[in-house]
Amino acid sequence: MLTIKLPQIFRVHQVPRIFWEDGIMSGYRHPKSSALDCVLSSFQMTNETVNIWTHFLPAWYFVWRFLVLSSSLDLCRDPYHWPLLIYLLLVCLYPFASSCAHTFSSMSARARHICYFCDYGALSLYSLGCAFAYGAYAMPDHWVSGVWHRYFVPTAAFNSFVCTGLSCYSRFPELERPRLSKVLRTAAFVYPFLYDNIPLFCRVSWGVRGWVSPPRASQVFVPLPVSHPAPQLLFFFWSNCPWSDAVAGYCYHLLFALLTGFLFASHLPERLAPGRFDYIGHSHQLFHICAVLGTHFQLEAILCDARSRRAWLRGHLPVPGLPGTFGTAGLALLGNAAIIGAFTAALPRAP
Secondary structure, eight states: OOOOOOOOEEEGGGSOGGGOOTTOOEEEEOTTOOHHHHHHHTTSOOTTHHHHHHHHHHHHHHHHHHHHHHHHSOTTTOGGGHHHHHHHHHHHHHHHHHHHHHHHTTSOHHHHHHHHHHHHHHHHHHHHHHHHHIIIIISOGGGTTSHHHHTHHHHHHHHHHHHHHHHHHTTTTTTTOHHHHHHHHHHHHHHHHHHHTHHHHHHHHHHHHTOOSOOOTTOOEEOOOTTOSSOTTTOOEETTBTHHHHHHHHHHHHHHHHHHHHHHHHOTTTTTSTTTTSSSSOHHHHHHHHHHHHHHHHHHHHHHHHHHTHHHHHHHSOOOOTIIIIIHHHHHHHHHHHHHHHHHHHGGGOO
């Protein structure tokens, strides 16, 4: 009878310091696990198990959404949907890359760095995918076809290089200067997030202040009554346009994004009670869940904008071309891969 021996689990002081996580005292895998041990460990309770599954399962959810949308929208042959296609592909990529990074990061110290280099690169490309979608479908009316709009995606592509480079570099001073490492890594992802979401901040601020850009003929701004149970700061409605659904989705997306950033930077709750949240409930698991929920609401809002604004946008924007869409995305992919390769080659010379 075939029996499978599950990998041994260790406490924090039994593994090299490079594998330590703040506030996590147990549940560590062997620091020189085989690839098979890493896969098997995803079926036993370690401090990485929930991290693996909270991104592996959502990756398949987004693949399912992609396939469903492919059957109802002409994603490949209609240039209007090319930015959406790029966004959907990168939405499927980042949780899968994260799941793989958490699965195989215990093979060695070098493998751990490489796994998270790839994870950071996938997140950087996802940020670029957001810029593609926002630039194509979510830009405020009076910014459409403006100078900043024309350079919005190319700048986001450059930002992806900055994000990947800075986040990969942040792993090098991780042992000697952990606080600097954390600041660099946080800044690497906060900066492109703030840039990408400028159009959303603008549209949400209109709802907060109770005014919008000059509406199109069919749109009349109708503020919510003060007594309405929905928060007046979050939701506002157009009389006969589904933008209300889009803006509500963006608000939820921004809310979960802020929670994601807070959990990533604070290491709560495990920092307050080391050892109590080693297996379930620590910040990285909550961080994964909030990130996925935020992406879900973001996807729904983008789809709402893409459908409701199609006629107006096609009258005010040129048809997306191959160089500006797949050309830019391909160059960004190659550039980020080159950055990851350069930092991987530098690992033997790192402290």
